[in-house]
Amino acid sequence: MKKWKLAVSFMMLLSLAACSSPKESSKKEVEQVLKASIASELSTADVSLAMDNTACEVMSQVAEGLYSFDIKGNAIPALAEEKVTPTEEGLRYTFKIRKGAKWSNGEEITAKDFVYSWQRTVDPKTTSPQAFYFSGIENYAEISEGKKQPSELGVKATDDYTLEVKLAYPMSYFQQLLAVPAFFPLNQAFVEKEGAKYGTNATSTLYNGAFTLKDWDGTSMSWTYEKNNQYWDKKNVKLEKVQMQVVKEVGTGKNLFDDGKLDEVAISGEVVAQEKANKALHIRELPGTYYVELNTQKKLFANKNARKAMSLALDSEKLAKNVLNDGSQKALGFVPAGFVNQETQKDFAKEVGDINPHDSKEAKKLWEEAKKELGVTKAEFTILCSDAEGPKKVSEYIQGALSETLDGLSISISPVPFANRLEKSRSGDFDVVLGGWTPVYADPIDFLNLLQSENSNNFGKWKNTAFDQYVEQANVTYANDYQKRWEAMKSADKLISEEVPLIPLYQISEAHLINSKVKGLEFGPLGSAYYKNVEIVK
Known part of the structure; x- marks a missing residue:
């Protein structure tokens, strides 16, 4: 089976590093808080409904699936223990779930969380704008037409840590799909307890990513990501907090960056031309x-x-x-x-x-x-x-x-x-x-x-x-x-x-302006930049 890849000539990989490496003792003195901008309000924190860029970006910080994207746009293991090779001529995938990975409430993440999430997303009652991503999975077409039940989707948990997926036809890009929020797990007990409130505010949402969401009431123009102490790879997460602010006007964002109130901001139009000589400018x-x-x-x-x-x-x-x-x-x-x-x-x-x-x-x-x-x-x-x-x-x-x-x-x-x-x-x-x-x-x-x-x-x-x-x-x-x-x-x-x-x-x-003290903020051709890789240095 041949794989697809993006042309290198049409992607810009940004790997930002400070000019020098401070001593270990100095690092500890630097407050690990990133101040970043985002283009619009957050419409939902429900992975079944998160379709727009802002919602997907937020989900990529506070949630995680079997895979994530690396800087080249390749799918790499996250909650899956390893990258798998399909069997049955590309129709069957068997994933081993990472043991010890937990939800932000301390409950363990299991294969059943993926089964529940995927079945919920394809259920016509959910009206998920992302349901079509599951079209290559066995029985999706019949489920979407109401001819079969969501429980008949080609996914099952054979035990707590083994997830089996059966496709309707081979998809060379299937494992890249698994890095998309639509395929992230959900904790059934928590979702059903919250009911219609799930994903509509920070407290009515459960997290399994590097950060948890705070200070979002469903309409907020700013919110915070706080380090998730239950995250399986928390030892490699340097930031303690990310302060997000919705910025809709380029001039406003530029002023906030110049005043030190933002460490990262997106710019466009004539401002990009004006900043061409600025070392803080990065084009993606x-x-x-x-x-x-x-x-x-x-x-x-x-x-x-x-x-x-x-x-x-x-x-x-x-x-x-x-x-x-x-x-x-x-x-x-x-x-x-x-x-x-x-x-x-x-x-x-x-x-x-x-x-x-x-x-x-x-x-x-x-x-x-x-x-x-x-x-x-x-x-x-x-x-x-x-x-x-x-x-x-x-x-x-x-x-x-x-x-x-x-x-x-x-x-x-x-x-x-x-x-x-x-x-x-x-x-x-x-x-x-x-x-x-x-x-x-x-x-x-x-x-x-x-x-x-x-x-x-x-x-x-x-x-x-x-x-x-x-x-x-x-x-x-x-x-x-x-x-x-x-x-x-x-x-x-x-x-x-x-x-x-x-x-x-x-x-x-x-086009982004990024403070030189921000290290590890990487933009690849697919997905969002992961703040879990960022560190603030002097």
Whole structure:
């Protein structure tokens, strides 16, 4: 079975160290408290529901699964004793759970905690936005359709420390999935005791990661991670506390960093250009895409010519270089650059080519055709976005570019708190919505799965039989035929460009300012930076 990996040219590994190593006695005198920023409010602390970047980042600090990610994006053992080799032609995995690992209440973590968590997540009653990650596990499809019970999912605990998983088809990236919060364990007794309150505030949540969550009431704009004294690897956790603060405006974050009130902050736009000579600046390139999703249930966006006109009217390169100016790149298509074919060594996005062109003349032509088809001379819609500075700036660019190019089109912007944006997206209460996706595992299918007809994250409700067939071929039919699977994914990506259920805006890049006293803060191509590896030095 061949493995996928990310192209080295499309990731930036940040390993931050102090300029000198202080004496051991000096280290003890340094307060081990990190002050860091985060982009938005925390929507949930329930691993079954944690889908957005902020929730996944928080879960990665306070919870842990069978595996975690290393700096290169590889899955490495966490609660699993070791990396395992599948049997039965890649269909069966048997994991040994680390003995002595405990929940923050002192109870031991067992294989049954994984079984309960996974069954709870796939249960249609949970309405988990992450349930589709389990689609490759035996009986998931039938469970999601209500034909089988969650207890019939292909996972079982043969004893307290042995977990067996049966797949419906081989998945070369399956062990990377296990580092994702959706696959973390849950303590059944605690979850059922808390009921609907579970994961809605710090005290109604149980932890098994390097830290526990404090000072979060469900709506807080700041919270704290405190070292978890029950964590199995606590001896290697140097930080005693991490103070998190939601920062939505770049200027505010920059000022807090300059004043010493933050040790780490994300920046964007012209601030990145201004800080290019600053040694505290660190750029993280990601194989991720920021895009605008169109609600195809709305009359305007049900029209293909209208969708295509809007896509052609937007200039991804101009947005990335002139508007954002933070290291982000032009989006070649929905699937970003950074995924390499292990047989040909060709990058997926580059092999597909630039399928996200800018053509104002053709955009105007298609727009006029769309208006005739719709029987209108004017149209209007609202852009839904988060109320942070970045999304608002991108929305303003879209508003200006489309209004100038497409005659008779009027656009308004609705910036709302992050949690509200998520709620409106999931309920379909939007015209168009800004969103982004960074890979959960190193495979193009992680992007393509999002637009399957029945995927809960297909917020625009786009349905295309040919697209679903391509994705089915990549996931199931050609699971063991590397090149045919690759070609099916290429066809799916091209079809997105032709049908335009969403418009790729740019390939994501992150810029961070990090205090030189922070050692061990590492950003890889997958997952979040783990604060358990951080130490504060003089």
